[in-house]
Amino acid sequence: MKKYGYLATLALTAMLTACGSQEGESVSKPSAESSKSEVQTTVEEKVVTDQLGREVTVPGSIERVVTGGILPYFSTWYVATNSTKEIVGMHPNSFNAAKNSILAKISPDVLKANTSFVQNGEVNVEELMKINPQLYVEIATDENSINKITEAGIPVVAVKAIDAAAAEPLATFNSWLTLTSQITGTTDRADRFLEEGKKVQAELDDKLKDVATQDKPRAMILHMHNDKSITVGGKNFFGNQWLNATGAIDVAENDVNGRKEVNMEQIYAWNPDIIYITNFTETQPEDLLKNKVNGQDWSQVKAVQEGKVYKIPLGIYRWFPPSGDAPLMLKWLAQKNHPALFDYKIEEEIKAYYKNFYEFDISDKEINSILNPSSDAAKY
Incomplete structure (x- = not known):
């Protein structure tokens, strides 16, 4: 179970770019x-x-x-x-x-x-x-x-x-x-x-360096979704970075900057090999795999036809945006994109990581809940 350990964080460089940065005023101290x-x-x-x-x-x-x-x-x-x-x-x-x-x-x-x-x-x-x-x-x-x-x-x-x-x-x-x-x-x-993140990325880079572009899967991040709207992520968004780092090609990279609502005709045009679904939507893989979404025919998409539709895990937080589980996200995605190259058991990777970084002995049931998150996590 949980044991509280030594308090911690780091000191690197604090920089980020995002939509709509602005010049700010110094925060005034209260009277x-x-x-x-x-x-x-x-x-x-x-x-x-x-x-x-x-x-x-x-x-x-x-x-x-x-x-x-x-x-x-x-x-x-x-x-x-x-x-x-x-x-x-x-x-x-x-x-x-x-x-x-x-x-x-x-x-x-x-x-x-x-x-x-x-x-x-x-x-x-x-x-x-x-x-x-x-x-x-x-x-x-x-x-x-x-x-x-x-x-x-x-x-x-x-x-x-x-x-x-x-x-x-x-x-x-x-x-x-x-x-x-x-x-x-x-x-x-x-x-x-930070050291673990660098180590994991270096390991991935080493195994992926000889993978030819034509051998990389073409993947799509389904960010928000229901029967009335389809929003995907593209360039300058987390999904694009994750896919590039784990040996996949982002099908939306040249057409979408950030997030964008698209229609099924655009999905058909992209025809991704793999679809990843975030935890910001209640949609589950079976909704696409069983073609359960009213007004949308996903059965024509290659990823659906081949059963390669995955819900992104949720550990200490959703794995799609920044979280402490980021090294695990890299390993999970890399294995989905290139299962022959990355033959570790992700369950064992999660167990070791949670013990090492969070001093938490995670159960098999809890690991399963991470890898198969409920739609409830997207409700608010």
Whole structure:
């Protein structure tokens, strides 16, 4: 079972590029009155530079953090600090992923987080103040939330969603860990994580270096999906990085930048060999394999015909965006793309990783739940 180990994170470079970056103002410190009545901070403070380049004054010791539209960040905090007790509030979408994740068993404090401050998709500052956060973490593109929470006297750290300039998929998560280490002052476990990520990518690169382009599977990431809409990921999005890093060709790379809604005619034109379905949609592989989606005929697609439709796993968080399970995502994808090259048992890889990095003895049943996540994880 879980044993809390040495607190940790890292110190690298904090950079990311995402949609809609902006010049930011320095976060103003709360007045003496408001800090006493609303936002409790310690006497000691530090200044960190967030991913909009703003200098933000934060408490030297943080015990109450709220995370907003940067949905995976709560799990980054856990990877960095080995704790979720500081996460006192999070976006409902994040909470639903947490509730359906292994993190809920490893660090059950995560389920104590309050979600009431998000109402109708927006932050209600009055409800947020009731949670009494010392720090709020928000996606860098949500200028409205950043400004109104800052004006309320709460330090806001902006985090970018993806390092689109980097060719490798770990860059985003690594940058989040870097920033978290500056906030918390922790180092050890994140250093180990970075080393593991580099090692895994190097192993993949070595085995994939001689694979000819024509021998790489053509894959598609189905990001959001229902009977009325099909949204895929393409260039400058996580899926493109994952596929490139694991020996596949992204069929949408030349047609889609970021995410885009497409129709079945476009899917037919791409005709992918493999389809990966994220955890941001309730759609399961069998919905396509059994052609159960009204108004959409998936039976003509090669991936469906050959049974190569896979739901992306969910461990301590969804594996599609940045998470502490990123080295496992690399191994899982590489094996799906090139099963003859990567003959390890992914169940054993998960078991060893969770023991080594999270000090958690994961059961076979829990591993199965990671590899076959419920549709419930996408509901919010």
